Amino acid sequence: MTTSNTQNQMDLRHQAKERVAQQGLPMTTIDTDPQKLLLELQVHQIELSMQNEELRRTQENLEASKVIYFELYNLAPVGYCTLSETGRILQANQTAATLLGVAPQDLIEHPIRSFILKEEQDTFHCHTQELFATGELHSCDLRMVKADGTTFWVHLRSIGALDAEGKRLCRTAFIDITERKRAEEALREQKEFFHLIAENLSDFIAVLDVEGRRLYNSPSYEQFFGAPEDLRNTDSFAEIHSDDREYVRQVFYETVRTGQGQRIEFRFQMADGSVRDMESHGSVIKDKDGRVVRIVVVSHDITERKRLQEQVRQMAFHDVLTMLPNRRLFCDRLSQAIAASSRSNLFGALMFLDLDNFKVLNDTYGHDVGDLLLIEVADRLKRCVREMDTVARLGGDEFVVMLSQLDLENAESSAQAGTIAEKLRVALEQPFLLAVTDAANVQTTIEHRCTSSIGVTLFDQHEASPASALKRADLAMYLAKTAGGNQVRFFDAGDECGK
Template sequence: MKKTAGNISFRAKWSASRWGLVLLAVLPALLGAYFIVEVLVLAGPVASAAAPNGPVRLLPDWQNLLLPTLLLWLFFALFALLVTRRAYISGRSEQRARARDFFHKLDQLTRNLPGFVYQLQRDPDGRWHYPYASEGVSKIFGVTPEQVAADAETLMGRIHPDDYDRVVRESLQTASRLEPWVGRFRMIHPDGRLLWIEARDTPQKLPDGSILWTGYANDITEHKELEEALRTSEATFRAYVENANDIIYAVSPEGVLTYVSPNWTEILGHELAEVVNRKFDLYTHPDDLARSHEFLRNIEVNGQKQEGYEYRIRHRNGEWRWHTANASPLFDEQGKVVGIVGITRDITERKQAEARITRMAHYDALTDLPNRSLFVEMAQHALASARRQGGKIALLFVDLDNFKPVNDQYGHAVGDLLLQQVARRLTGCLRAADQVGRISGDEFIVLLHTVDRHPDAFTAADKIRAALHQPFMIEERNLQISASIGIAIFPDHGGEIGELLRHADHAMYQAKEAGRNTARLFMPDQPPLAAGKREAEG
């Protein structure tokens, strides 16, 4: 235990008292000797023989003051003794009061704890005793703190014989290194019940060589019973695992698969021997590896369950399957994450359905070309890139000539087939980086990246016109159409996609006014075709 100012004060006061007692014992002895010698010399036979002419003084007259002086000294010594003794008694009372107050507060703090706080001391002679045990000891063992303080065997004697030597050995070993100790062991309740106790304490060495452990003990019997129940039900649990629809797996923090349930083979095709003790990297899609490692790292660092991680995993036939995983950490007795266990489910069909829905939202169902919203999004990215690099892009607004008569004469089914073939021809005319979309009916829009000069846009437009002017063979019918194309170029004709689309549309109607099957660059001073005339010419 640590020395306090109060302890030091007590020792100083006791030291003073001790020397006062010594003086009190020595002075009377000296005075008694002095008087005996005086009597013998002055009055006894020694005086007659030694001094026939009269009494002889033992000391000169001036030294006869020694007696009063000694008496005065004795008075002050006795006075100092009384003062120091009173201070010593007062100090001890104060120390006891502080100790009672401390333990009272400690009892208040520990009263609602499920276990109990204790101090266990081993003296240099090997005797054990409890300087303190909180009220919680009564709840667990049915004994009072006073009984424990009176006899350490009240508790220590109830440690199970098979655990006693281990508990003492471990306690002394950790004490020799002044390290905290955590132990689980069995104890026998006074009514005969077997209890499991978990104790955590910290040792310290006292000046007299004693060892004092301060710690906390709790009844974990219920927890141990649950552990035992879990072990006994392992066979049942394994049966559940092996017959589950989802894959149950265990992986080390390093990413090594330490266990997979047998249905892995049914779901992913690999034999278990091909998978267990191998890194999951071998089966995870390369694009998902970084996210997979982050998923496991979050569990290890945070020590918490993670859910809903979606990734692709390779089937034995080479196909990539989509899975979703939940996982939780496994801890050792020190609370360190030593593994991860989880469940993974095949969601390939769901992901495919989501992909179809996403495609329907962004692609034209008839031609499989990007629809207006997706095309505008792609065009905005291209425009932003051109603005950063100081380049040009071009939008070509393509409207089919004479499509309406074909649709009216042969029906919408033939018209749809014609639109599908137009989409394929448009795609075949473009570079890999360029894009085409269908924005409505018989209107298409083309995005040309990196246009250096205006003639580059006309070259692409002429190529498209030539391709679409070739006859289309649909249901043994030879159909002939053409295309009118309007061209708008960034940044010459606008700084935003919406503005460029309007100007390309304007230029397309200028091409129709010029006789169809032609291309026109946007000219802001030339008005577009009147609305009524546009619809009539279709």
């Protein structure tokens, strides 16, 4: 060791001792070995160097974190502001400045209320009051104003905090929800439009889940089932007529399965026991994956339409006065009876009836009274035959009666037909009591005796046509009338030659 190094060590030792003495430490705590002391100093020096290096790296990481933080803070899609208790902006990120249409530095110390629409000031005031009162996270929707006067909707979320001096702060985040609000408004308008249509339509609109439970019913259902609210989550098949229920259920599930609606007719069974005819058409609502999630059913009451259709049908195939089958329907039934006879080999019988003194009643009292007689004649004839038989009016005072499914034998069938024909003749020769009301609204009763001439013929599987059977029965009736009337006459093959 050189003299210079030794001197340095001694100087270092002396300085160390002085520092120790200044600190009031006992001198015995310092090792007097120069080599050892130097080693310790070198170790401490290295430790300090390492600590300084660690501190430098920590500071660099901190600076890097600050850079990342500020980048994330400024580039976040959400506007961030720190507000004083009085509402001044203490800090704001780039997004907040962009949303408000000003430079970030121009926001500092600016009152946030200047960016709140006047109509929303009370909403914001309540928001901050609740925030500072509870210290909890609060949120609200309100409209803000950009620097250029443009308004936009934001969703505001704020939480209370304290600064280093213990002063209350408000940390606020907000995002632009203008498009969402527009979509909500459009949806609201669509809903109002739908409800306006649904509430003013006479049709019945129901929205069902895939199990057929009601989710919505238009107010028009009230006329059937009471308040629409009472129907929610109820089974839509419950009120369907028991004879139609399974059919409707099958159509519904087929619609769910295929996504294709069908137009069907069915009957509703009302609580009072009455029945309404309905026509419905279903359509589907699908989710984003294409699965059927709702069924919309539009129905309307076709009871009146059905009634009118039946009325038209009755007018086409029935006599308007007596409601008996007319010539057209009777000939159709006679054709069916002839076809049935060919399968069963059973005879049928056809009777042609003509009233003997009907013209006298018409001439004396008028056609209105004659109509009353014809109605009563129709009722008496229907009471004399079986339900499977047919009574029809061909026109005027001419009626026909068809007996089907009599017997396999001609003689027995003739006997059965003769018995029924005689029953008809006797029923019609009984006096008719006809109640007539005159122009003065005075009601009187007219007694009239009206006999009949009845021609009878049998038919079987060999019958040529309905027209030929009618011709034979008509001829037999003509012979009965020319013989004095009020009698039954069976057709005989020789009658045609005689005529």
